[in-house]
Amino acid sequence: MNNIKRRNTRQRAIIYDIVASTDTHPTADWIYEKAKKVIPNISLGTVYRNLNILKEEGKIIEIQDSKQSRFDAKTQPHYHFKCEKCGGLYDIEEEKVYISTNLDEEGYQLKDAFVILNGICYKCKGN
């Protein structure tokens, strides 16, 4: 039992490190490919399960993209910019975007603003 627990903790730490190693907001498939290099017998299901646990623990966030969920180890509030040309997902600092909310007046209590801005990124602009 203890061995299994230790193995699970190790797998989870590896998966977390993979997500935290990039700012490209990887998909589970991408994370799985990387994880296989460290843990050759890991399954995609195990990767998903660990991503869910990490999410529940508040260590990563899941971003619902049109096709596949993407994951982010940057958990402090920030916005995302999605490029419609290359599909890249970029972190945008909150200060760069001003979103006015008058929800208080209407009795709504805002807890989280999950915003994906769509457009063309600086790399694709002009191409």
Ligand SMILES: [Zn+2]
């Ligand atoms: Zn782009």
Ligand SMILES: [Zn+2]
């Ligand atoms: Zn992000």
